[in-house]
Amino acid sequence: MMVPVRCFTCGTVVGEHWEEFKHRTKEADEPEDPEKVLDELGIERHCCRRMLVSHKDLVDIVAPYQ
Secondary structure: OOOOOOOOOOOEEEEHHHHHHHHHHHHHOOOOOOOHHHHOOOOOOOHHHHHHHHHOOHHHOOOOOO
């Protein structure tokens, strides 16, 4: 889960792409290039791309017990 869901700069919803982006770039057996993944997801604005690339999931750290 990505918090915040919207880009700080332009307000575009980027949270809906977070799980796929995270899986393809970090959790896959062969991680893909983030630039390629963002292009395929249709994220074109620099501010939105920055939000996804620089995001750190804190949910697992703050609430480790599910």
